[in-house]
Amino acid sequence: MAIDWLAIAPEVALTVTALLVLAADLALRGDAKQLVNPLAMIGTVVAIVFAVVLWAEAPRVAFEGQYVVDSFAVAFKLLFLGTLLAILAISARYFAEGRYFQGEYYFLLLTAFIGMLLMPSARDLLVLFIALETVSVPAFVMVGMRKRDLYSSEAALKFFLIGVLSAALMLFGMSMVYGFTGTTRLEGIAQALAGDAGSVPLLLGSVMLVIVGFGFKISAVPFHFWAPDTYAGSPLPVAAMLAVASKAAGFAGLLTIAFVAFEPVADVWAPVLGVLAILTMTLGNLVALQQRDLIRLLAYSSIAQAGYMLIPFGLARPGAEVVNQAAVRAVLFYLIAYAVMNVGAFAVAIGVNRRTGERSIRDYAGLGTRSPLLALAMTVFLLSLGGAPLTVGLWAKFAIIEAVAVEVTVFGLVMASFLVVNSVIAFFYYLRVIREIWFEPAAAEAPRLQPALSLSVVVVVLMVGTILLGVLPGLVADPTVVTTFATGG
């Protein structure tokens, strides 16, 4: 069996980089350890190059159809790798100054991203599971990275327990699905579900259990409880990773399993996910209103965003090609937009408060004078998260409403109206931060901020990206139009 190396080239590149990082960390001493960061970046860039090459080469099928590199997968891979690059950049000074275990951190980070790269290509329950765990396990450790910090260890514990619980639930579901269909291949499952098996209650329940595992990753209600505590307790770059990359990976997996394997029973899970979407965005926004800690606010905001992204799932119908494709595209576009703006927001948070404990919104008072760049950037990111015009956030919401409008249903309209109302509610708390930044005077002792160069670069790039995509969403929207699932084999 010949292995299609090109198909897995990005993963291989990252794996090699991870090993190199580990080795370098062992070899280097003291401040020299900081060199692992550029090393990781180089590896990432190499992986990106491979991914770009793959974009032209897609679709490719490897490992007898268990692993498919289609345009959908490549799009996600590029998204992950881009996010990785940004997170590496914002991590540099954070970890260098914090005296953390740099080598381990970068190794774990790269490993987690390997798992993510696997996710959208997986066409087998087993591969999906492996990918998911490869994302999760390093993340458990990274969250607890600040070993002496009570918050950090508590965050790790909560994350871990909820993580393994949902993994176990998902596995139980997978085992049942296997039992009913006799295969772990996604296409095979789809065929079985399209037949008689599609109406067995136990099987349908199992399908739901499988979906639950991803619900944890994307922090949908009621699997979201870990998110605020974990984000607040972990090192900020890790929180950014969890909020963006890990969540995107969850969506990648959920999209794959929902629209490839479980598509024939979409009429069953779609309403459930739609209801979850409504619950998730509403709860996320409402609770966010009460937050005084910026990171927790961002956490709840990201829960709400997950709710928006679940809406297209609620639209899915078995066999409705056009609707389902529009739904997938909407989610993908939203994720890209979400990555740009949310990484940006976390980056600014890193620039403003690097330490642990409560990171009050009050700390942002007078940011406009303390660091105009960060203040402006934060404003742009928050407005974008809210969906203001000339930012990519507007188009993200637009994409979702557009998906709803492809074939108007009552339920779709209900979800859309919740989206609309929630967008307005969300502005309440985004504007609160913006107000703090611009309208309030800085505390007397607050110094001017000197963000690290790499951080500034990331912030500027993301800010420009947010606005550029806000003006010309076609830059991303047009290519993603062609993203489709390729069938294995």
Add this chain to the structure above:
Amino acid sequence: MGTVLEYAWLVPVLPLVSAALIAVFGKRLPWHGSEIGIAAVGLAMLLSIAIAWQTFVTSPVEPLELAYDWAPLGGGTVLELGMLVDGLTAMMFLLVTVVSLMVHIYSREYMHGEVRFTYFYAMLSFFTFSMLLLVIANNLVQAILGWELVGLSSYLLIGFYWEDKSNQDAGNKAFLTTKFGDVGLIVGAIVLAAGMLELGSTTPFNLLELNQAAADGQLGQGTIVLGILLIFLGCMSKSGQFPLHVWLPDAMAGPTPVSALIHAATMVTAGVFLLARLFPVLAQSQTAMAVVAIVGVITLFFGGLLALVQDDIKKVLAYSTVSQLGYMIAALGVGGYTASIFHLFTHGFFKALLFLGSGSLIHAVHSNNMSDMGGLRKAMPHTFWTFVIGSLALAGFPLTAGFFSKDEILIAGDIWAGAGFATGNLVYWVGLAAAFVTSFYMARAVFLIFFGETRSHHAPHESGRWMLAPLMVLAVLSIVSGYIFSPFWTAEQNFETWTATPIIDEEATFPFADHGAEAAGSAVQGEGVLAAAPTLAAEGGELTILHGAPTWHPDLLLIVLAVFGLAVVLAWRSYGHGLPERDPTLHMGGLSTALVNKYWLDDIGYRYIVVPVRDRWSAWATWTSNVLIDGAVGGVGRATKALAVATYDVDQRVIDGGVNGVAFSAAWWSERLRRLQSGDVQRYAGALVAGVVVLVLAVALAR
């Protein structure tokens, strides 16, 4: 080659230019701008005289209409800016420019030394422009434009002494009361124009078209009644008709020349003018005419009564103005088109004269009150005789201008009664009664002011030339202006032919009066006999004379003279020697045996007529005017205020509160939901598992 009529547009434009020039350069000029005003209005007057002459000698003149498209209004309709020159326009031009010029000249002296002298002149000129714009308008919108500008200038001039609160209030009251009427005017104009639009007119506001369409019976009765009555509401407020006259006495807060120009001669006649302009429309509806007549009658009578109890000379004149305007309106209501505008014309001169005369008095004694005057005859001889002429004219003393015009109205009422309409009788008899009242209070005023001992705290002195000259000019006009419609003129050229237009003359004018017209010997319908004089002649035996020469009516002359005499004598009895309360014995001493009966009559008259009328009825009228109606206006004001406060409250609490309430309920939920995040990981896990169970069950049971 056009006639002088084509330059009629210059008449309003000159004062406008003057107003602008005064405003810009006035302060730097030696006479502080007054010279510009006088020159411009003087020129306008000369032009008006030329126009008047032209229209008069060729009367009845075909209306000259020149218009250009001002703006498209959408839907193919066009708004015009234009001029309509006919006898009515020419007549109004003459009146307005003459009185305005007199006031301009007079104010040179009267307003001398005022801080805002220049501003005053600018405003005078601006007012003149506004009034002329209204007069020249060939369409309703332009008329409304002039109408409202007139209101604005009036507001600004009433509140000329704006340091005092009462003056500010007077200005506001005047503006708002008339603005209320304007609602009627505007909506009425719109209703009529909508009717025109339905007829396919592209210039729906055009006056001539409107009149023509109405006369041809093309407009629906509903449109006509609604439209004209709404417009009449505007006329009521502007022309001080009961009960909307309340602002007029208060408006005397303005400088006296202003009162002369605006609140006597011109602006208050705008309503009469507009209604006369729309007479062909009004004449289509019996209902509308009846309403107009009744309102006019009420006004002329009760307005007159009010004047009896005034001490302030300007208020006496103001109430008399109200009363006279009532005559004009009532005349329109009984088909007396010519009578109405004839009275408008003469009244303008003599009422301006009276006001300017009172200004001269006030200038001399520094008080408006007649109780502060007395015996001024000697100190101010010129003022005296001019004032007396004015008073005689107002009282309708034979052979003065007021005699001719007021009698026309009475005769018009008589004819209308002859045609079978009860309102005609009403106008005739109440008009006659009010003539008595008029004579009485004017006599009272004259006696109190010029006779008896002086009660002034200042040494009275005669006014200077600048003030006296206008008085004399107006005094002359107060006599001669009436002769334009007297038997000295021919059937072909007199006031009636001058102001008549083909639409009024030749078209069906009172379609509802078919049977009645026959009864009146076709005196009303279709024969163009709107003026009373020729009709009465017809009754006198010379049948069906159209546009007959005005003739003498000795019977009426006698009646009027009697009424006048009675009034003056009664007045003399009371006031001839100063304030009666102060010296009743002197009053008694003048009696002779031959006058006992008179004394007896006097006693009866005093007890049963004078006392009730002067002390009770008028007091009651004053009370209703001041307390009920004014109170209602004030009450409306207060109620509006209260409503405003309440509305604002509702706004802030309920509507805004609702908006905020949504936000608060979001916060409320937010607070509850936040508690779910207990911090205990096992509760999280429990919730997770519970959620999973629910979801799994939901899905499993879905099929």
Add this chain to the structure above:
Amino acid sequence: MSPLGPLLLAALLFSIGVYGVIARRNAVLVLMSVELMLNAVNINLVAFQNLLFPAELAVSGQMFALFIIGVAAAEVGVGLAIVFNLFRNRATVNVDDVDLMRW
């Protein structure tokens, strides 16, 4: 042989595990409960493979079980590390006491 028996066993084990995760206060016991759940899955997979799809060449059920065993080991390793770290910081392995962050 019917797969019902193993299935019931697995379900029972799994439920016990769920109960343990939710109810036990000791973090180590919670970890053990997780192991129970994963093993219930393994029983399922192996039983299905053998009883329902003996002919399947890929033996995917058993393969899956192997992977789960491996991953479970890794997870428990990480979990224990986290619990130890917690114990070092707070001198307790009581899950209830870990509620510094809430709301």
Add this chain to the structure above:
Amino acid sequence: MDPNTAGWALVVALFLPLVGGGALALMPAALDQQIRRAAVLITGVSFALVIAITATFDFGRSGELQFVTDVPWIAAIDARFFLAIDGISLPLFFLTYLLTLLCAIYSLKVLPPPGKPKAFLALMLMLQTGMAGTFVAFDLILFFIFWELVLVPMFFMIGIWGGPRRDYASVKFFLYTLFGSVFMLVAFLAIYFQSGAQTWSIPELSALAPFGSTTFQTWAFLGIFLGFAIKVPMWPFHTWLPDAHTEAPTVGSVLLAGVLLKMGTYGFIRIALPILPEGATRFAPIIGVLAVIGIIYGSLCCLAQTDIKRLIAFSSVGHMGFVMLGIAAMNATGIQAALFGNLAHGIITGMLFFLAGSLHERYHTRDIATIGGGMLKLLPRYGVLLTYVAVASLGLPGLAGFWGEFTAMWAAISPGVGLADSYQGLYLALVVVAALGTVLTAGYFLWLLQRVNLGDPPERWSSGHLDDVMTIEWVSWAPLLVLILALGVYPRLVFGVQDAAVTNLVGFLGG
């Protein structure tokens, strides 16, 4: 410039302020005066360009789109970058540039605390592009972008440079208008999919109309209605307005009243009516009733105000009621009236806010009772200006305010598209009540003048020296003062320009 080919001129004029604002942001904050002058320069150049556009505009074909730029923009959703200008857009477009220039000039001297001219002017320029773009965008998506773009700078203008309750006001403004516009966006999408034409182009959609069932038209119109009605603002969606106006800095209030509110009515006329004629017909009586309620209600509220800025703000509710009444008439005259009223209100109320702002500069209070009258003695020129503008605002014929109101009533008495048959009585009642509203309007303005202008000034102001109108104020106000008179005397300036375009538009209404 050839109006058929010079689309670039419009694009440049539109984006020059935005680019200029960006450039301004890069200048060092220390160059205080230079920044202010640069802003004047930018707005001045843009205005010059707009004058050039106006001058070369083919008024003979004002019903057609000119200066067209129509290129693909977002292929994925068929959105196009479609800018153009016609007789309806031109006056509002012109007003936007004029007002912004005047605001820039005004800001040379006057800027509320905390100063920071750079940020303020950059925001203002950004706002300018947003506002102007709304009037020339002929693609629904592009329109929406410009529409929303306006929110952000205005939010900051109110929030940073505003009065004591600026926090509340700014957030309320933002969220309230945002709320409406998201529904509008949903309605736009519904229109897009319902038309099936794969286009967001307003002219194309208008030509396709009416499409969809009556139910669709009703719901879509409702969505659009919410968005526009909040912006207008129509009663009862007006409550954001007094707060925003009261707290906003002078320039913010001027632009808010002068241009922002116009976007709502413009939207009704440009989008809601021609694209959803059936929905509009069904809603017209409701709009009419709300409009008239707004007229009476706004005036009553004005009578209860003690704060001069708040009074002017509430007066906007009444005036925009007349504009909406014109729209409710659904005929050419009504739309003419609405557009004229729009423009006149922009000029007059903008000017009123300038005056109120300067009043605050002088007296340091906006409380009418504290000012206490006598301004004609204390600040005579200022008093005269206030009288002039107030009188214009109460709708005196011969000044700009009259035409919108009168024509709206005239239009409403014979409403179009068959409304006359079923609702004649209602519309007559509307006209009468609206006319009564003019009395109330006159009432509160006269009362305002009485309390501010007339009488003797109270003691407290006699000691300090108060400056009368400054040169910079004359410069920035003169154009508005002239326009108030010019539009009043020569309404053809606007009616004439719009006529053909309005006739075109009414063609889409059918009926």
